[in-house]
Amino acid sequence: MVARSPAQTPGLIDRGLRWLLRLRFGQAPLRFALADGVNLLVPSGPPVATVLLRDRSTLLRLLMHPESAFGDGYSSGRIDVRGNLVAALEAGYRAIEGDAKKPRAFRLYRGHSVRASRANVHRHYDVGNDFYRLWLDEQMVYTCAYFPNPESSLEEAQMAKMDLVCRKLRLRHGERVVEAGCGWGALALHMARNYGVSVKAYNVSREQLRHARDRAWREELAGRVEFIEDDYRHIRGRFDAFVSVGMLDHFGLENYGALSTVIDRSLDREHGRGLLHFIGRDHARAFNAWVRRRIFPGAHPPTLSQAIEGVLEPADVSVVGVENLRDHYAKTLAHWRLRFEQSADAVRGRYGNEFTRAWRLYLAGSEAAFRTGSLQLFQVVFARAERQPVVWGRDRGDSNGVS
C-alpha cells in the first residue's frame, strides 16, 4: 500500500464539490480548475477550454445557479475561460440543457405595461449609440443578418436581410407600411428608398430615434418615413404591410394578445400582409437566467407554436410561410464579436472591465446558443386569409427556398 500525503487528500468539502461538478458537467469536454492551479474536473477526452474559478465559493455558486453565477462570475472576473470562449459555452450549454429539452410552461415574467416596456428597452439600447456603432454594421442593424455566402461581409448580409424581408412582404411602390420596433431605422429607410413605400416606424428608444431621424433627413427620406416615439400598442391607421424585426422576443407571452389586436386592426382588410422576425426556442423555456437579469429584462424567446397561437391565430390572417435562420444568427454574432474584440480596449476605457466582460460573454453565449440549437431565429410571413399570394413552382427558383 502506498501512503498518501495529506496534501494529496482533498477534504470532504472539496470531494463533495468535485462530485457535484462531475454530476453537472461530467459529460462536457471542459477542464475546471481553481485559480491556484488545483484541478477540479478533467474530462476524459481533450478539453476544448479550461474554466478557471477564483475560489470555492464561486464554484459553489456555479453549481447552484449555473446560468446566473457563470454570467456574473465571468463579468466580474471571478471566473475566466482559457481557450475558445464560444466552444466552451457550447459545451456548457449541451451539458446543462439535457433536461431542458422537455417542454415546460413558463409564464411568469415581469409585467409589460407600456411603462415597463420602456424601462426594459431603455436599459439595453440607451447605453449609447456610440457603443453600438463600435461593433454593429455601418447601418446599425441589431438583428440577425442573412448571408448570401458564408464569406459575405456583415454589411452585405444586413442589406441582404432587409431585402429578404421586403421581398417576403412583396412591397409595391406607393404602399403604406408600419414597423413595430424600428431600432436605428435602417429597415424603414431601406423600404422607403428601394421599394418606394411610405413607412410609419415606432420605437420607444429616444437614442435610437434621434439617430434614425437624422439619417432620414440626411438621406432625404423624411417625407416618406415617419419615426414615432411611441409604444407599438398605440399604432393607429390601416396599412398594406406590418413588419416587426426583433421585437416579439423582447416581451412576454402576456403581451401577445395586444400585438395580435394591433396587427389585425392595422392590416388592410383585403391585401394586408406582414412579417414577424424573432428569436425563439424549440421547447418552451425562458432565456438564460443571467441574460434575463442583466441583458434583456423581461425578454422571452417563444416557441413557434406560442408565437403563432398567441399572435397570429387570434388575428384574421393565415400563416403563409416560416423560415428558420438560426445559422445566420450564429454567423452574425461571430461578426459582432470579432468587431467588439477589435474595440475592446476602447469599450473597457469608457465603460469599465465588468461591462466589457459581460458583453463579451453575452455575444459569445448567444453565438453558442444559436450554434447548438438552444435558440432559433424564426421569420414568419402572414397574410389576410383570402388573399395569400400564389407562388407557382416556376417562381421559386431552381432548388431553393426548399428548407
Add this chain to the structure above:
Amino acid sequence: MVARSPAQTPGLIDRGLRWLLRLRFGQAPLRFALADGVNLLVPSGPPVATVLLRDRSTLLRLLMHPESAFGDGYSSGRIDVRGNLVAALEAGYRAIEGDAKKPRAFRLYRGHSVRASRANVHRHYDVGNDFYRLWLDEQMVYTCAYFPNPESSLEEAQMAKMDLVCRKLRLRHGERVVEAGCGWGALALHMARNYGVSVKAYNVSREQLRHARDRAWREELAGRVEFIEDDYRHIRGRFDAFVSVGMLDHFGLENYGALSTVIDRSLDREHGRGLLHFIGRDHARAFNAWVRRRIFPGAHPPTLSQAIEGVLEPADVSVVGVENLRDHYAKTLAHWRLRFEQSADAVRGRYGNEFTRAWRLYLAGSEAAFRTGSLQLFQVVFARAERQPVVWGRDRGDSNGVS
C-alpha cells in the same frame, strides 16, 4: 290602401323561415328558391347561383344544421344548385364562417385506437382503386399537388410535388426513409427511383397496398421499397428521414403525442429530418360536420400551432421551415373535379346517384374551402436541433421561396 290577395301573403311559418334564411345567408350572393319556383331569398346584387330546395322541411333542416343538411340534402337530391357549384359553396362558406373565425377549442373527437383508425381509413379508401383511378392522376396521388405553372397538367404537378418533398428532405443516395401513410405508394417509389433511397412505407389500407406492391414489382423497386400493412404507431427502426403526406389531418389531436414519439424514436440522432404535409386551419375548428360524418370520420384539420406544439415540440427537433400551399390544393381539386365530371356517368352507373352527388359536393366544397381560406395546406420541415442544414442566400434562387 291596396288590398293584398291571399296568394301574395306568405303564411307565418314561411315568413319565419325567410327571416331565418336572410339572417343566415342574407350577405351571400345566392338566390334561394323552392323547387316549385317560389323565391325564398333574393340577394341585393346578382346571384352567383340558385339553391333549389325541394320542400320546407329541407329548408328547416338547412337552417338548423347548415353543414350536415346541405351535404345530405345535396347528395340525396333534395337540394340542388343551378349555376357554378364551387362559387355557390364559396359564397355559402363566407356567409356561415363569420363567427367561426374566433378560435374555439375542439377536442371531442372519435377515439383513434389502432382499430378505429383502420375503420376510418377503410371507409374512405377501400371504395375501390377503380373508383379513384377514374379521376386521380396516373400515379394515383391523393394529396395536394404543386403546380410549376398555372397551366401545368395534374400529372406534372404531382411529380413536382413529390420532387419538392424530396428536395425539402435533402435526400441522398443510400439513405433510409420511413413513410407514415403511403397511399398508393407513388411517393415511396418516386424517392427510391429518383433519389436512390430505401423506403419503408406504412399504410393500413389493404386495397392501396395491393396496388403499391404491384407497382413496386413491375418497376423493379421491390428490393428498395417495402410496403408494410400496419399502423404508423408500429414503426420500428432508425431512419435518416421521416415523411408523412396527408396523414396527420386524418386523426384527432389526442393522437399527436403518439406520432411525436414515433418521429423522435425513428429519426437518426445526428442528421435525422422530416416533413409533415397536412390540411390545416387558421383557427381551431373541426372539419365541416358533413365531411366529418360522411367522408372522413375522425379527421381533423389542426392549426399550425396545434400541429407544431402537439407533434414537433415534444420531439427533439427544430422547425426548419413551413410553406402554405393552399392555392395549389384549390387547383388540384379543380383538376380532380373536372376529371370526376368526365366520368360521372360511369360513377353513377356503378355506385348510384347519391354517391355521385356526395362526391361532387365533397370535391367542389373542398375546392371552395381552399379558395376562401377556410382550409390551408401546410408543409412543415423539421430536423434534429443541432444539425439543421444551412441555406445561404445564394442557394435560395433569385427572388423566391420568399413567401
